[in-house]
Amino acid sequence: xSVALYHWExxxxxxxxxxxxxxxxxxxxxxxxxxxxxxxxxxxxxAVNPDGTIPAMVHGSRVLTESTPMMEYIxxxxxxxxxxxxxxxxxxxxxxxxxxxxxxxxxxxxMIGWSIFIGPASRHRPAEEMxxxxxxxxLESRRIAWRKALFNEFSAEELAESKxxxxxxxxxxxxxxxxxxxxxxxxxxxxxxxxxxxxYALPLSQPDHCNDTKTPHIMxxxxxxxxxxAARETWSKGRTPMAARIKILxxxx
Amino acid sequence: xxxxxxxxPNTFFLKPLIAxxxxxxxxxxxxxxxxxxEQFSDAVPAGVESALQLEHEGPLLVHDGTLVSSSFFMxxxxxxxxxxxxxxxxxxxxxxxxxxxxxxxxxxxxWSVPVLGTAKYLQxxxxxxxxxxxxxxxxxxEPIERRVGWLALRDGTYTSAFVQTVxxxxxxxxxxxxxxxxxxxxxxxxxxxxxxxxxxxxxxxLPDLAESAVxxxxxxxxxxxxxxxxxxxxxxxxxxxxxxxxxxxxFVPGTEVSRWG
Numbered sequence: 001x002s003v004a005l006y007h008w009e010x011x012x013x014x015x016x017x018x019x020x021x022x023x024x025x026x027x028x029x030x031x032x033x034x035x036x037x038x039x040x041x042x043x044x045x046x047a048v049n050p051d052g053t054i055p056a057m058v059h060g061s062r063v064l065t066e067s068t069p070m071m072e073y074i075x076x077x078x079x080x081x082x083x084x085x086x087x088x089x090x091x092x093x094x095x096x097x098x099x100x101x102x103x104x105x106x107x108x109x110x111m112i113g114w115s116i117f118i119g120p121a122s123r124h125r126p127a128e129e130m131x132x133x134x135x136x137x138x139l140e141s142r143r144i145a146w147r148k149a150l151f152n153e154f155s156a157e158e159l160a161e162s163k164x165x166x167x168x169x170x171x172x173x174x175x176x177x178x179x180x181x182x183x184x185x186x187x188x189x190x191x192x193x194x195x196x197x198x199x200y201a202l203p204l205s206q207p208d209h210c211n212d213t214k215t216p217h218i219m220x221x222x223x224x225x226x227x228x229x230a231a232r233e234t235w236s237k238g239r240t241p242m243a244a245r246i247k248i249l250x251x252x253x
Numbered sequence: 254x255x256x257x258x259x260x261x262p263n264t265f266f267l268k269p270l271i272a273x274x275x276x277x278x279x280x281x282x283x284x285x286x287x288x289x290x291e292q293f294s295d296a297v298p299a300g301v302e303s304a305l306q307l308e309h310e311g312p313l314l315v316h317d318g319t320l321v322s323s324s325f326f327m328x329x330x331x332x333x334x335x336x337x338x339x340x341x342x343x344x345x346x347x348x349x350x351x352x353x354x355x356x357x358x359x360x361x362x363x364w365s366v367p368v369l370g371t372a373k374y375l376q377x378x379x380x381x382x383x384x385x386x387x388x389x390x391x392x393x394x395e396p397i398e399r400r401v402g403w404l405a406l407r408d409g410t411y412t413s414a415f416v417q418t419v420x421x422x423x424x425x426x427x428x429x430x431x432x433x434x435x436x437x438x439x440x441x442x443x444x445x446x447x448x449x450x451x452x453x454x455x456x457x458x459l460p461d462l463a464e465s466a467v468x469x470x471x472x473x474x475x476x477x478x479x480x481x482x483x484x485x486x487x488x489x490x491x492x493x494x495x496x497x498x499x500x501x502x503x504f505v506p507g508t509e510v511s512r513w514g
Contacts, residue, residue, distance in 0.1 A: 062346050064346075064349055064353075065353070066349075066352070066353040066356055066357070068352075068356065069349050069352035069353045069355075069356060070349065072348070072349065072352060073345055073346065073348070073349040076345035076348060076349075077345040077346075088330055088333040088334035089316075089319050089321075089330075089334075091329070091330075091333065092321055092326050092327075092329070092330045093302070095323075095326040095329065096302050096306070096322070096323050096326055097302075099307065099323060099326070100305065100307070102356075103307055103359075103360070103508075104307060107511065107512060107513060108512070111512070111513065140425070141511060141513060144513060145513050148513075158512065161512070162512070168396075172301075172305060175301070176301070
């Protein structure tokens with residue numbers, strides 16, 4: 001059965017299945033969607049994923065649209081090195097941290113990212129065109145997110161709260177990685193793939209809070225993942241300067 | 254040694270109780286009253302993950318010293334680590350669907366059902382208690398995200414207009430479940446699975462909390478589905494932990510609403 005992956009840059013949710021497929025050695029047809037051109041809300045893609053969210057994976061006749069469960073599916077359905085711990089306790093820890101990344105850390109980090117990058121990069125269009133683009137978004141929650149980004153409606157209070165949460169989560173992750181070499185414990189897993197997609201640019205976006213002095217365990221963890229061939233291969237597929245941010249993890253820049 | 258720290262069998266607390274009964278697992282139930290702040294006593298163990306977990310007031314499974322929190326992943330842990338029938342579909346795609354439902358319903362019902370339930374039942378209960386004591390209990394809750402769910406019950410957040418808006422937000426997830434049940438009797442594959450335990454524990458409150466959204470006329474398949482799961486031996490067994498006459502009316506704050514709106 002063939003595999004096709006609809007994705008944007010190797011970053012956040014798109015990067016999760018990209019890096020997982022690379023780690024498993026699964027060849028896939030890459031179908032790049034430009035988030036900033038709203039490709040994900042166009043009819044061709046809505047026929048694949050009616051929710052209009054990225055990524056989506058098509059494996060034969062099966063369509064998968066939730067990125068974290070998608071990673072577990074890839075590990076279940078394909079041969080290659082296992083990407084989940086052998087013991088139930090390790091798998092539970094992996095899943096717990098993936099939820100913490102997905103539901104706590106990532107929304108706050110992405111709110112900052114959308115306010116300083118996604119919004120300004122998409123805001124050059126006439127207001128009418130932006131309103132029409134928002135109307136085409138199927139999910140109410142995504143319409144709200146795009147409206148905020150395109151019309152710069154993030155309040156100072158909510159951005160400050162997002163910053164507070166990013167620092168809180170960064171500190172929690174640093175403590176966790178001082179206890180364990182990898183997210184799930186002793187072995188590299190989907191939890192690391194998830195966390196890397198979230199955090200690979202933290203040393204660049206939060207240089208005062210994520211650096212070799214304050215968060216040495218996070219820095220070393222990010223560099224160890226960056227040095228994996230699958231990560232090199234995946235980030236080489238980036239088409240924008242966003243993916244190039246990963247160079248901050250070079251040990252000898 | 255297997256211990257489950259649990260409050261009344263409803264919402265998040267109900268899930269592992271059903272799963273353990275499906276497994277015919279022997280365990281010790283350590284009961285606390287979550288509406289009376291007993292989860293904050295030293296008698297309930299706490300770890301890094303349980304203190305930060307996003308469901309905030311949920312159950313805690315302690316298995317040979319390991320603390321397992323977060324209810325959907327607790328179901329997976331129970332399925333994988335205890336003997337008895339697997340609760341996760343065997344087929345990889347059905348397992349994906351089970352996890353995708355867990356994520357989707359967690360994001361969509363994990364905050365709304367507790368808001369509706371606490372606004373209707375916990376808020377008037379707290380109002381009858383000594384106000385200074387309640388305020389002291391709430392002020393001591395960490396982290397702040399966990400405290401906020403309780404503060405909302407004291408500061409007038411849950412106006413009738415607010416509650417009505419929350420009920421309206423149920424339309425999309427309820428419609429999605431109803432559509433899925435038109436196509437198949439269970440949410441993830443040909444058999445009952447942990448996806449159904451997860452969904453049932455939250456959906457069962459809605460005929461009471463949001464009658465116009467879930468009723469025999471509008472959502473006949475959900476109503477039938479709730480009836481089928483309620484009739485299972487495991488569900489009946491799970492409800493035996495109850496110490497109040499109406500565990501289905503016992504709610505505590507849950508996950509927070511998405512900050513993206």
